[in-house]
Amino acid sequence: MQISESGKSDIRVLTARQRAIHDHIARQGFATLDALAMLFSVSVQTVRREIIHLDRCGLVERFHGGAGAIDKARRRDYSEKKAVAREGKQRIASKIVADMRKNETVFLDVGTTLETVAQLLAARAVALRVVTASLPAAMALAGADQVETHVIGGIVGGADGSLVGAYTAESLSQYTFDRCIISASGYDSGWAPTDFDLQKIFLKRLAMKRSKLAILAMDGGKFDRRAPITVARLDAFAQLVTDAHPPEMLLEAARGAAVGLDICEM
Amino acid sequence: MQISESGKSDIRVLTARQRAIHDHIARQGFATLDALAMLFSVSVQTVRREIIHLDRCGLVERFHGGAGAIDKARRRDYSEKKAVAREGKQRIASKIVADMRKNETVFLDVGTTLETVAQLLAARAVALRVVTASLPAAMALAGADQVETHVIGGIVGGADGSLVGAYTAESLSQYTFDRCIISASGYDSGWAPTDFDLQKIFLKRLAMKRSKLAILAMDGGKFDRRAPITVARLDAFAQLVTDAHPPEMLLEAARGAAVGLDICEM
């Protein structure tokens, strides 16, 4: 299913009918083009044109055969071109979640990809124990009654809602994990994952040490990025999950280190 | 557009995944097959089969490319409730924040009022150390660089993002507070604040025990509400902050217990 990703429309003014269509969709949640055409006594094509315009304005979400309402929470970042990267993260998250076994104890690292993983876990009804140092991930899992969500105690480290500090480590040391999902910001010259914040890196290392299986989640945007501090050697990970075909050098490094590779392309 | 009109299915039993799909659609209003396939890491065909079944059971409305919720009155669960008495909570929060001194260590309890307090603290540049068991409050304070935000470790207790469990108490015991802000759900016959969840109440009591000053924050909507478990005697609080004029009985009780009263009316 292709959802249009076009930029904003020049004209923000809505006609009376466009407003009416938008109202109707907002009230009903969604509507098919046929239904709207019937409702407004116009052809399907006309409705389609209106929907296209509303979609460009970010007021409705278009899909094959109709359109649906966009709730306020999502409208914020809807128009951004980061939509592409979001899809990639979705695919990565989907793969990571699919690999999880029932009743496992899983550690989720900090980062947007891990937040996506948390959202997926919340939607899916899998019995799990999740431990995380990410406030947004924990929030996403709040209310998912199949998942027992543990939050590491600590100090909020920044706008990304990550928990850091000495107490975080002590708090984490109580657990043993079946699986830990680790993110990173880039690679070093030897294709080992790197990151910026030493405190966060300590936490990653500790989680990996206390976990049977370490999985590295990195989207394709990080293949050519550098960060100062190496998180761990590549062969410390059982698996690398990404959304785009990595450079040959990384492929070879992964093969050499016996790291499983999951490339979740479209 | 053809909407299927078939009769109901014989089998009303839903698998875990069917329930999850139904929940997701009920929450979101609608979803495309592709999105669901991604979300649950299965093929589009499998999702289609589930949707067909849910459609036959009358639980979702099927359309070309996806499915939508039948329930017209979509629930705006937690976020909706916040809007109800928002202004009152804002006034309460404003007063509570104004009373705080620089460099204090403050405990924030769970609840929408305390989330509002956190938002205000984040906006205002006051140097503070805040400890909380509320995930939304911690999120609101993330990025506020004047505030050192500590999150108690524990298990996420529900959709409100509160932390509970034995570890929460142990985690809290490390701190000593200058001030703790406590919320409650109602009053008992002796005008002592009451609440529903014993685990949360233990936490409140512990925070109060470890704090020089205890402040009770309750909006006017709770004057005539009852909850089963008493949090603490009214005279355990130094101050009661509310947004509407309380009943005479409560006023007298507060005077008798030497509890300061802040009525933040419009």
Place this chain on the structure above:
DNA sequence: GAGCCCATGGAAGAATATTTACAACCCTGT
């Protein structure tokens, strides 16, 4: 282990929606 059930995913042709292009129509100003 053999056989069976059934959930799953793939493939081909049918059904449906979308895009693009274009003609008809209603205004309006000249």
Place this chain on the structure above:
DNA sequence: ACAGGGTTGTAAATATTCTTCCATGGGCTC
């Protein structure tokens, strides 16, 4: 009356999805 801009409906080609059928593989009983 006529040209121009904008809106709407129709049609053909393209793209996507739906249905149906079948092969696979895991889990179950016998």
